[in-house]
Amino acid sequence: MNIVIRIYRGRGVKQLFDIGEQHAAELQARMRSIPDLVSYTLSRDSEGGFSVTVCETKRSLNQSIKTARAFLTQHAPKMTVGAMHILEGKVITHVK
Numbered sequence: 001m002n003i004v005i006r007i008y009r010g011r012g013v014k015q016l017f018d019i020g021e022q023h024a025a026e027l028q029a030r031m032r033s034i035p036d037l038v039s040y041t042l043s044r045d046s047e048g049g050f051s052v053t054v055c056e057t058k059r060s061l062n063q064s065i066k067t068a069r070a071f072l073t074q075h076a077p078k079m080t081v082g083a084m085h086i087l088e089g090k091v092i093t094h095v096k
Contacts, residue, residue, distance in 0.1 A: 001091035010082015013048035
C-alpha cells in the first residue's frame, strides 16, 4: 500500500477546508470512485489542516491527487494556498 500526507499551512487554508466541509459528500463520492482506494481523510488542525490518502497502488495514489485537484479547480478555481508539505511513502502496517 502507498500513502500520501499533505499538510496545508498559511493563506487560503481556512477557505480550502471550508470548501471541503461544504462539499464533503461530493468529495467523498469522488474519492470513493478511485480504484484501490483504502482510505481518505481530510482534517483540520490548529494551524490549518491535512489530508491522508492510502491506496493499494501508486497508480491509484496518483489518481487521488488528480481527483482532489479537479475538485478544487471546480470549487475554487482562483484560490491559492500557502505552504503545502507532502509526505509520501509505503505503508508498513494499516489497521481498520
